[in-house]
Amino acid sequence: MSTIYNEIRGRLYGIGLGPGDPELLTLKAKEILNKVDTIFVPISSGAKSSSARFIVEAVLDKPKEIVELTFPMTRDKDHLLSYWESAAKEIAKEIGKGKEVAFVTIGDPFIYSTYIYLLKTLKKCFPYIKSQTIPGISSINAASAKVEVPLVEGDEKLAILPVNDNLEGLREALEGFDTVILMKIGTKLSKVTKLLEELNLLKNSVLVSQVGCSKEKIIKDLHSLKDDQLGYFSIIIVRKEALGK
Amino acid sequence: MSTIYNEIRGRLYGIGLGPGDPELLTLKAKEILNKVDTIFVPISSGAKSSSARFIVEAVLDKPKEIVELTFPMTRDKDHLLSYWESAAKEIAKEIGKGKEVAFVTIGDPFIYSTYIYLLKTLKKCFPYIKSQTIPGISSINAASAKVEVPLVEGDEKLAILPVNDNLEGLREALEGFDTVILMKIGTKLSKVTKLLEELNLLKNSVLVSQVGCSKEKIIKDLHSLKDDQLGYFSIIIVRKEALGK
Numbered sequence: 001m002s003t004i005y006n007e008i009r010g011r012l013y014g015i016g017l018g019p020g021d022p023e024l025l026t027l028k029a030k031e032i033l034n035k036v037d038t039i040f041v042p043i044s045s046g047a048k049s050s051s052a053r054f055i056v057e058a059v060l061d062k063p064k065e066i067v068e069l070t071f072p073m074t075r076d077k078d079h080l081l082s083y084w085e086s087a088a089k090e091i092a093k094e095i096g097k098g099k100e101v102a103f104v105t106i107g108d109p110f111i112y113s114t115y116i117y118l119l120k121t122l123k124k125c126f127p128y129i130k131s132q133t134i135p136g137i138s139s140i141n142a143a144s145a146k147v148e149v150p151l152v153e154g155d156e157k158l159a160i161l162p163v164n165d166n167l168e169g170l171r172e173a174l175e176g177f178d179t180v181i182l183m184k185i186g187t188k189l190s191k192v193t194k195l196l197e198e199l200n201l202l203k204n205s206v207l208v209s210q211v212g213c214s215k216e217k218i219i220k221d222l223h224s225l226k227d228d229q230l231g232y233f234s235i236i237i238v239r240k241e242a243l244g245k
Numbered sequence: 246m247s248t249i250y251n252e253i254r255g256r257l258y259g260i261g262l263g264p265g266d267p268e269l270l271t272l273k274a275k276e277i278l279n280k281v282d283t284i285f286v287p288i289s290s291g292a293k294s295s296s297a298r299f300i301v302e303a304v305l306d307k308p309k310e311i312v313e314l315t316f317p318m319t320r321d322k323d324h325l326l327s328y329w330e331s332a333a334k335e336i337a338k339e340i341g342k343g344k345e346v347a348f349v350t351i352g353d354p355f356i357y358s359t360y361i362y363l364l365k366t367l368k369k370c371f372p373y374i375k376s377q378t379i380p381g382i383s384s385i386n387a388a389s390a391k392v393e394v395p396l397v398e399g400d401e402k403l404a405i406l407p408v409n410d411n412l413e414g415l416r417e418a419l420e421g422f423d424t425v426i427l428m429k430i431g432t433k434l435s436k437v438t439k440l441l442e443e444l445n446l447l448k449n450s451v452l453v454s455q456v457g458c459s460k461e462k463i464i465k466d467l468h469s470l471k472d473d474q475l476g477y478f479s480i481i482i483v484r485k486e487a488l489g490k
Contacts, residue, residue: 023271024380026272026382031268110394110397111397159403162401169402176417
């Protein structure tokens with residue numbers, strides 16, 4: 001198999017699309033999307049449309065084949081594994097024909113992305129496939145720029161972590177780091193708000209939802225939000241230095 | 246002063262240029278650089294050339310005014326303050342004339358960047374100046390993409406911190422986080438290598454120097470490097486999950 005894959009032109013480009021605004025794509029991402037033969041776009045099962053597809057179509061000079069790959073919205077790894085394997089097979093099949101293909105992902109490909117699992121599955125099942133990953137603007141950098149709150153300066157430390165049921169890890173990070181980014185908040189907002197209040201950090205917190213999209217929201221008063229008003233793509237920036245809000 | 250600055254067209258764009266490869270600029274950054282009246286470019290005192298200037302010139306459709314602002318390479322904040330104030334005055338003067346200006350920065354504007362201090366000084370001394378910050382690909386995302394090492398997946402936590410004389414903070418981060426990014430390594434490489442060895446994490450570490458530039462280097466064996474062989478723009482990715490190197 002090694003000979004076949006080394007001799008062919010085929011290659012996978014893993015491309016970060018940035019947070020949602022097509023203008024936040026890199027020049028390199030645009031160039032590669034325009035030159036590859038096929039573009040694979042992830043879509044959540046049950047979603048009406050793919051925001052990744054919207055971004056891709058916005059920067060294509062002329063229409064080309066876009067293949068949607070469905071992934072369920074679940075944290076159940078075993079369940080997801082079959083989807084990644086099937087996606088990896090479909091992508092490997094195209095590359096085996098000598099095609100250059102792109103798999104795109106919102107934000108940066110290596111920050112909480114489906115691409116990580118897909119690439120691992122692909123490297124495991126088809127180890128000789130060539131790949132190149134193009135970084136993208138993550139929602140973290142985009143949110144920080146939007147609200148003009150620095151992430152780190154001088155000797156400061158930054159922690160990025162998802163909110164889960166173990167709030168102890170979160171508390172430790174909030175105590176030990178200058179800036180903390182909370183990801184995947186979902187239905188845990190009220191628990192987080194309570195902890196931030198206890199640590200006297202509510203005034204140092206700002207929530208940015210769907211940054212770079214038309215539905216973008218900036219919430220400076222976390223008490224004004226209910227748990228169920230939050231989408232998946234929300235992050236909270238907590239910065240020890242006064243925000244001046 | 247508020248009336249003057251509110252009525253005029255003048256505005257500052259703080260623009261992240263990405264790690265060094267002009268192709269890693271965003272479409273938005275390129276568009277703004279081409280439309281503004283003046284571009285301010287930071288240059289380190291003593292440097293022969295500005296890599297920021299090189300990137301800017303690579304994406305300009307036609308030549309335009311580029312003004313170099315010199316900043317010394319020092320951690321002495323008091324010494325730097327006079328440089329930031331003088332830069333802020335020069336920029337404010339242009340904006341006061343109704344001009345749109347850009348201040349560019351390598352990487353992302355809000356990750357360990359001169360722009361953070363400049364923006365703070367500007368907002369303090371000239372509070373009515375309008376600003377907009379455009380995020381950029383940070384060296385962290387670029388390095389992760391280059392070596393195809395994920396930063397965070399699933400429920401994982403990421404810490405980003407500079408190496409300083411207090412190695413305790415570094416040790417805690419290495420023990421408590423799934424991925425740790427070490428910045429500003431400079432002359433402390435041998436101390437870091439020793440700590441990583443002690444924690445049995447050398448096999449989980451990769452150093453990326455000057456990512457996205459022509460001098461880019463990927464070092465998988467940290468023992469092969471001497472302290473004085475490292476430039477300022479080197480980062481180490483330490484990832485608990487096996488790197489497969």
